[in-house]
Amino acid sequence: MFQQIQLFLKPRCRGFHLVTSEILSQLPTLPKVGLLHLFIQHTSCGLSLNENYDPDVRVDMETIFDRLVPDGHPSYVHTLEGPDDMAAHAKSSLVGASLTIPITDGRLNLGTWQGIYLCEFRNEGGQRKVIATIMGE
Numbered sequence: 359m360f361q362q363i364q365l366f367l368k369p370r371c372r373g374f375h376l377v378t379s380e381i382l383s384q385l386p387t388l389p390k391v392g393l394l395h396l397f398i399q400h401t402s403c404g405l406s407l408n409e410n411y412d413p414d415v416r417v418d419m420e421t422i423f424d425r426l427v428p429d430g431h432p433s434y435v436h437t438l439e440g441p442d443d444m445a446a447h448a449k450s451s452l453v454g455a456s457l458t459i460p461i462t463d464g465r466l467n468l469g470t471w472q473g474i475y476l477c478e479f480r481n482e483g484g485q486r487k488v489i490a491t492i493m494g495e
Contacts, residue, residue, distance in 0.1 A: 359389060359392075359492075359493070359494055359495060360491065360492070360493050361386065361491070361492045362489060362490065362491045362492070363384070363385075363386070363489075363490050363492075364487055364488070364489055364490075365381060365384045365385075365396075365487070365488040365489075365490050366384070366485055366486070366487060366488075367380060367381075367476055367485065367486040367487075367488060368380070368485065369482070369483065369484050369485050369486075370476065370478050370483065371478065371481065371482065372420070372442070372478050372479065372480060372481050372482075372483070373416065373417075373420050373478055374406075374408070374415075374416035374417075374419045374420055374475050374476075374477050374478075375416070375475060375476045375477075375478060376410055376416070376473045376474070376475060377473075377474050377475065377476045378410065378466075378468075378473045378474045381396070381474055381488070381490070382466070384490075385490060385492070386492070387464070388461050388464045388465065388466070388492065388494070389461060389464065389492065389494030389495055390461075390463060390464055390494070390495065391461060391462060391463075391494055391495055392460075392461040392492060392493050392494015392495065393458055393459070393460060393461060393492075393493045393494065394458070394459045394460075394461055394466060394490060394491070394492055394493075395456065395457070395458045395490070395491040395492075395493070396456060396457045396458075396459070396474070396488050396489070396490055397455060397456040397488065397489045397491075398455050398456070398476075398486060398487070398488050399486075399487045399488070399489060400450070400455075400483070400486055400487070401446075401447055401450055401455075402443065402446035402447055402450055402479050402480045402483060403446070403450060403476060403477055403478050403479055403480070403483055403486060404449070404450045404452075404453030404454055404455060404476075404477040404479070405453070405454065405455065405456060405457045405474065405475065405476065405477065405488075406453050406454070406457070406474075406475040406477055407457060407459075407468070407472050407473070407474060407475070408472070408473065408475050409471055409472075409473070410468075410471055410472055410473025411471055416475070419475075419477075423449050423452075423477075423479070426449075426452070427445045427448045427449050427452070428445060429441045429442045429445045430442075430445070431444075431445070440481075442479070442480055442481050443480070445479065446479035446480050446483075449477070449479040450477075450479060453477045457474065459474075461492075461494055
């Protein structure tokens with residue numbers, strides 16, 4: 359069985375946002391066994407699995423990424439869309455645009471402390487579209 363749907367994540371400010379519940383609320387009933395593949399259709403944000411308990415981790419992740427790839431660096435050539443745009447594209451490449459999560463007994467088989475993050479790298483990224491592909495039996 360294969361099923362594919364488009365999900366929408368509400369607009370968020372820059373940062374690392376736990377979106378597990380928002381994604382689950384838009385999914386159909388999951389198969390007993392399978393895989394969920396999530397693909398975000400944007401080049402200035404990403405998807406990641408990380409700590410779902412302590413919100414300080416999300417703050418620290420933003421600090422780390424902002425130090426690795428600062429906004430408005432004078433060597434950037436692509437500057438037409440503002441000082442946060444080129445840095446957002448680079449951060450998106452580092453994080454990635456997709457996740458694959460196992461489905462076991464009709465539920466996402468995440469680790470105890472794992473959650474799905476929207477990594478928003480623009481100051482105002484807007485609504486984000488995610489393609490969810492469900493494979494299973």
